[in-house]
Amino acid sequence: MAVYTHLGAEDLASLIGEYDVGALVSAKGIAEGVSNSNWLVETTGKDGTGARFILTMYERRIDLDELPFFLGLLDHLAAKGCPVPRTIHDRQNQASRMLGEKAVALIEFLPGVSLDQPEPAQARSVGAALAGIHLASADFGGTRANGLGPKGWHELADDCGDAGLGEIDPALPALVRDELAFLDASWPENLPHSVIHADLFPDNVLMLGDEVGGLIDFYFACNDITAYDLAVTHAAWSFDAQGAYLPAIAAALIAGYHAVRPLSPAERAALPVLARGACMRFLMTRAYDWLHTPADAMVTRKDPMDFARRLRFYAERGHGAFPFPGD
Amino acid sequence: MAVYTHLGAEDLASLIGEYDVGALVSAKGIAEGVSNSNWLVETTGKDGTGARFILTMYERRIDLDELPFFLGLLDHLAAKGCPVPRTIHDRQNQASRMLGEKAVALIEFLPGVSLDQPEPAQARSVGAALAGIHLASADFGGTRANGLGPKGWHELADDCGDAGLGEIDPALPALVRDELAFLDASWPENLPHSVIHADLFPDNVLMLGDEVGGLIDFYFACNDITAYDLAVTHAAWSFDAQGAYLPAIAAALIAGYHAVRPLSPAERAALPVLARGACMRFLMTRAYDWLHTPADAMVTRKDPMDFARRLRFYAERGHGAFPFPGD
Numbered sequence: 001m002a003v004y005t006h007l008g009a010e011d012l013a014s015l016i017g018e019y020d021v022g023a024l025v026s027a028k029g030i031a032e033g034v035s036n037s038n039w040l041v042e043t044t045g046k047d048g049t050g051a052r053f054i055l056t057m058y059e060r061r062i063d064l065d066e067l068p069f070f071l072g073l074l075d076h077l078a079a080k081g082c083p084v085p086r087t088i089h090d091r092q093n094q095a096s097r098m099l100g101e102k103a104v105a106l107i108e109f110l111p112g113v114s115l116d117q118p119e120p121a122q123a124r125s126v127g128a129a130l131a132g133i134h135l136a137s138a139d140f141g142g143t144r145a146n147g148l149g150p151k152g153w154h155e156l157a158d159d160c161g162d163a164g165l166g167e168i169d170p171a172l173p174a175l176v177r178d179e180l181a182f183l184d185a186s187w188p189e190n191l192p193h194s195v196i197h198a199d200l201f202p203d204n205v206l207m208l209g210d211e212v213g214g215l216i217d218f219y220f221a222c223n224d225i226t227a228y229d230l231a232v233t234h235a236a237w238s239f240d241a242q243g244a245y246l247p248a249i250a251a252a253l254i255a256g257y258h259a260v261r262p263l264s265p266a267e268r269a270a271l272p273v274l275a276r277g278a279c280m281r282f283l284m285t286r287a288y289d290w291l292h293t294p295a296d297a298m299v300t301r302k303d304p305m306d307f308a309r310r311l312r313f314y315a316e317r318g319h320g321a322f323p324f325p326g327d
Numbered sequence: 328m329a330v331y332t333h334l335g336a337e338d339l340a341s342l343i344g345e346y347d348v349g350a351l352v353s354a355k356g357i358a359e360g361v362s363n364s365n366w367l368v369e370t371t372g373k374d375g376t377g378a379r380f381i382l383t384m385y386e387r388r389i390d391l392d393e394l395p396f397f398l399g400l401l402d403h404l405a406a407k408g409c410p411v412p413r414t415i416h417d418r419q420n421q422a423s424r425m426l427g428e429k430a431v432a433l434i435e436f437l438p439g440v441s442l443d444q445p446e447p448a449q450a451r452s453v454g455a456a457l458a459g460i461h462l463a464s465a466d467f468g469g470t471r472a473n474g475l476g477p478k479g480w481h482e483l484a485d486d487c488g489d490a491g492l493g494e495i496d497p498a499l500p501a502l503v504r505d506e507l508a509f510l511d512a513s514w515p516e517n518l519p520h521s522v523i524h525a526d527l528f529p530d531n532v533l534m535l536g537d538e539v540g541g542l543i544d545f546y547f548a549c550n551d552i553t554a555y556d557l558a559v560t561h562a563a564w565s566f567d568a569q570g571a572y573l574p575a576i577a578a579a580l581i582a583g584y585h586a587v588r589p590l591s592p593a594e595r596a597a598l599p600v601l602a603r604g605a606c607m608r609f610l611m612t613r614a615y616d617w618l619h620t621p622a623d624a625m626v627t628r629k630d631p632m633d634f635a636r637r638l639r640f641y642a643e644r645g646h647g648a649f650p651f652p653g654d
Contacts, residue, residue: 006443008441008442008443008444009440009441009442009443009534010442010443010444011443012440013440024440025438025439025440025535026438026439026440026533027440028355028357028358028359028367029357029358029359030355030356030357030358030367031355031356031357031358032355032356040355040357040367042438111352111353111369112352112353113336113339113340113351113352113353113354114336115335115336115337116335116336116337116338117335117337206353207336208352
């Protein structure tokens with residue numbers, strides 16, 4: 001949550017000149033993004049009435065070869081009417097440019113605010129928007145493997161080691177070992193795949209009242225089991241700050257999704273396992289970050305145990321955590 | 328340079344409701360401010376055409392008793408036509424409010440960009456704007472002592488100690504000792520005083536082309552020697568990133584200032600001493616921060632020696648560093 005690179009007004013003005021968006025008026029580094037720096041940029045606009053953009057500089061973690069996938073996906077989805085920011089192409093029609101050693105992209109600014117605790121009507125809109133990107137991505141040409149799927153969880157668990165996991169919580173090594181074995185044995189193989197967002201937490205959704213103003217931060221997007229994306233979103237949205245399950249949110253999220261892209265019986269049946277996988281994914285990346293971030297660093301480490309608790313909840317509750325309309 | 332406090336959309340929307348500025352549309356935490364958190368907030372505006380503000384949350388270092396000085400000063404200067412952001416008063420006509428334990432203020436958003444390396448025409452505008460706030464503050468009722476004046480430099484030097492200063496640079500203890508003795512003996516006593524900004528670095532000036540769009544971050548403002556503020560600004564602007572003196576910038580800054588508020592012969596004579604005091608102020612606070620910030624902390628420590636070198640420059644160059652129109 002920081003701006004990692006200083007970008008002077010002179011550099012910014014010259015960069016903005018490479019796009020047909022008018023002249024630079026204002027730029028503020030914004031405290032969003034962990035693997036990139038972002039600026040909220042205002043220009044005079046093509047017609048002089050002003051325009052706003054997010055300028056993203058890709059700092060690390062991102063393979064530059066993957067940028068065309070991420071940026072092409074935004075353009076594809078935006079063209080299909082999904083609430084995602086389109087990219088602004090430069091005068092050479094490129095969606096990204098190099099600024100020194102680093103790639104940058106200029107992206108449409110979308111209004112809206114990220115909620116801490118959504119209402120059911122808002123969760124319903126989010127479910128519908130998620131289903132919308134799954135449908136709209138069907139004819140998208142790009143593909144990207146999910147590096148944080150079952151194989152990735154094993155790699156992260158090995159890297160943390162039982163000692164590391166035990167440092168976080170004495171019960172964690174056994175939980176991870178047992179759960180990885182369960183997931184290996186139970187992970188569904190034959191469900192529909194598509195492009196998925198894979199990280200649709202509330203801070204990646206801009207809401208305008210009860211409507212979705214924008215889905216953002218597609219930098220974990222990849223091709224994987226479509227219903228896994230709903231499971232990720234369910235695990236991200238259906239608990240309050242104290243970890244208590246919110247059945248009305250879960251029901252609204254699923255209802256919103258199901259109304260736009262009806263889930264097959266096989267997908268419905270797999271949701272509890274997929275949600276346990278989703279919890280494992282965030283448990284593992286948070287555990288890894290926890291062990292690799294000094295306790296006194298000025299970044300907030302996210303508690304891995306949040307998702308250990310959600311994992312246990314899904315294991316105990318099973319299908320009961322996924323209330324469908326008419327159930 | 329961070330947002331220290333999480334502020335959810337629900338809290339923000341409720342806070343914005345306390346002001347007559349329309350409804351919350353968007354909010355982005357911005358990477359500005361060391362002692363406070365800031366959000367760039369967009370609302371529907373009073374008339375529905377949209378409006379933007381900076382929401383500041385005072386986190387630390389600021390004595391809440393001093394907020395009326397800082398915020399009242401902005402309103403006073405803005406009312407006099409100075410390019411500073413006015414504060415937005417809430418429905419109870421208060422310039423600041425408490426949000427939980429912390430004070431917040433809603434402040435006008437001003438366009439413009441902070442320059443890395445200004446051109447002379449821009450430095451001239453900055454000098455004129457600085458003189459403008461000195462004149463406009465003459466009938467401002469508030470007063471605030473400068474905690475970072477000569478007495479404050481001694482306190483910081485004592486706190487760092489010769490050992491600490493020597494860690495930064497072996498030559499630093501002697502330089503600080505000799506220079507503090509010189510400043511004690513030479514600090515001017517009878518020059519005009521006024522409210523001064525006291526920290527007008529390029530990142531605290533928003534430029535629109537060659538014009539000043541806004542002077543911001545008045546949280547070091549205080550009552551002190553008026554010409555000291557010009558000396559601070561001179562020391563902050565008249566050197567490039569490698570520390571080389573920029574005579575054309577210095578001349579333009581002084582000319583711009585002098586055209587709006589002509590400096591008296593006594594003020595002109597004192598500028599070299601005042602500039603050495605300005606360098607001592609930033610040398611001391613940076614040395615203090617250097618010694619009190621872990622080397623591996625995720626904040627950039629500013630090199631104290633930048634201002635040791637500028638101090639030596641002013642000591643050697645004397646009046647030659649202050650080219651006046653017609654000299």
